[in-house]
Amino acid sequence: MCCDGELECPCPPVGLIDVVGKKWAMCVVTLLGYHGTLRFGPIQRSLPRVSPATLTATLRALEKAKLVVRTAKEPVRGAPVSYDLTARGKALYGNLLPLAEWLRSA
Amino acid sequence: MCCDGELECPCPPVGLIDVVGKKWAMCVVTLLGYHGTLRFGPIQRSLPRVSPATLTATLRALEKAKLVVRTAKEPVRGAPVSYDLTARGKALYGNLLPLAEWLRSA
C-alpha cells in the first residue's frame, strides 16, 4: 500500500497507481471494457491527442501489469494487432466503471 | 471525457484523471475517508516518501477540485490546520473504495 507510515489506510500499492494513473490508462481500459476487442488504430483515433509513442507505452504498461493482452495473428509488421482485457483487466473495469461514471457526472 | 474521437466510451474527463492520478492523491483521499479529519503532520508521516512540497501541491490540487477542505482555526502561521473531505470528496471515496480494495488484493 502507498501508506506504510503512522496511519492505517486501505489505499492500493503505489506501483498500481502509477499504471492506473497514467494519463491514458483508464481511458484505454474503459474503451476495451466497453467495446471488447480493439485494434491499435481505433484506440488511437478515439484518443485524439495521444501520440503513437505514448499510446504504445501505455499499452505496454497495461500488458506488463497483466491487464491487457496483445494478439498479433501473424508476426509480420503491419499485420493487424488486437488488444483485449484479461480477466484481471475485466475485473478492474468492473470496479472502475462506477467511479468513472461518477466522475463524469461530477 | 478523455475519449472524444471515433469510439464512444464512459471514461471520465482528463482533468479529473490528472487530479486523481497524481501519485499521492488517492492515498490522501482514502486516508481522509478512512480516518476523517486529519492534520498535515499525520498525513505526511503516513506517506513516508512524500516531501512537504509535494504533499502541499497534492492537497492544493484536491482543494481546487473541491474534494478536500482546508481549515485553519487561526490565520497564524504554525497554527494547526485540518483537512477534511467535502461531500463531493466523500462520494469519491465511496466510489474509490471498492477499486482500492480490489487493487490491494490484485
Add this chain to the structure above:
DNA sequence: CGGAATCCCATACGATACTG
C-alpha cells in the same frame, strides 16, 4: 507545526517523420 523556497533530476507527453 505547517508549510514555502530552492535545486535538480527523471520521466511523461506531444509533434513530427519514417518504416516494414
Add this chain to the structure above:
DNA sequence: CAGTATCGTATGGGATTCCG
C-alpha cells in the same frame, strides 16, 4: 496498419533548508 525514432518541453516529485 502498427508501430519506432528522435526531439523538445513541461511537469512531477524528491531532498534539503528555512521560516513564523
